[in-house]
Amino acid sequence: MGERQIIHVDVNNAFLSWTAVEKLKNGEILDIRAIPSIIGGDEKQRRGVVLAKSTPAKHLGIKTGEPIYQARKKCPDLKIYSGNYECYRKYSDALYNLISEYTNKIERFSIDECFVDLTDLNQDNLGIMNIAKQINKRVKQEFGFTVNIGISNNKLLAKMASDFEKPDKIHTLYKNEIQEKMWNLNVSELFMVGRQTVPKLQRIGIDTIGDLAKTEERYLIRRFGKYGRMMWEYANGIDNQDVEFTPTKPKGIGNSITLPYDVNKLEELEKILFKLVEQVSYRLRKQKMLARVVCIKIKDKNFQVYTHQSRLKSDTNCTKEIYLLSKKILKEMYKNEQVRLIGVRVDNLSEVENSQMSIFNFETENRQKKIDSVIDEIKDKYGYNSITRASTIKKDIK
């Protein structure tokens, strides 16, 4: 069995670039990629974090995920734009369709990243490089945004390679290049080594990816468990995971919201919770899936997060049933704190086909099912917000 040929395609500053392209298409003169600018959430709604930044903004030290007010301190005349998920979806699909012309073995890793297995094309390294160049060039010409492409024989190395110098670059990271191109990097650059782990590694004398690679594997396993093994393998460029090109079913579906102001009334939280449940169960039905576990998350005004979960009596995707359990969990866990964020997620999902309906609530479930499907149809036809349950209309939040 020969080596696989895998590339990782990563859109440069995706949300920001896509917004820039859309603006240019709509006749604006200014290319926001050329000035210090960010895509950010709504500060009035208390969602003011940096979601994407331009290269000039990056050079001023602005980081993704940081509060906008902090970014503004670094650059007082920073231009801030809001996001538009539908627009992102459009460009993401366009990119995906372009790559589909080469192979269908594409794993959509996120809205702006994908892995592509090009092994079946029977190309040597040079041939793969030429395909990468073609994709890179075509995306730029046909859509107006740029991508980085990483090339290697497994996903991890391809992803690491696409993260090298940006934007609009192609890099290889074959096994024989690991030492030269990857080992000198700071260990924080390694995929899956995050903020919490870096200081732990530094404390035991590991600063670079090379340091990690040369550390005894058994020692890392003893210290970090499974995660230690993974880090060691990644540092050594070992990764056997396949490109998952058949879309996989979700393991869980959640919806949470940071509230514009802190809330400490149970009835008010319940109303918000209903909206969240309505959306979660709608998406669950769209996936033709059933849930077994409901989990409620609360973040209080001090950013303390806690969760409580409970099992449903039987698998369901019925809005009312999921809501009734959600409400019960919330009531049990709620200690009258000031709530900043509330969320609900369903877990332990299964496909609708292999489900059993509980005999005991067959009748009520049947009636609820009809209500759900009628509401779903209206939502599909006239838009998600065209209809909601009467109880939530009466006293709208806010």
Next chain:
DNA sequence: TCTGGGGTCCTAGGACCC
């Protein structure tokens, strides 16, 4: 006007069973 939202995976501890 200070810190989003959607995911996946892992771990630790307790309950329970044989």
Next chain:
DNA sequence: TCTGGGGTCCTAGGACCC
């Protein structure tokens, strides 16, 4: 009668990713 040990399931929390 001073109290093993393996296994599974469940819950809460936390790490990481984009």
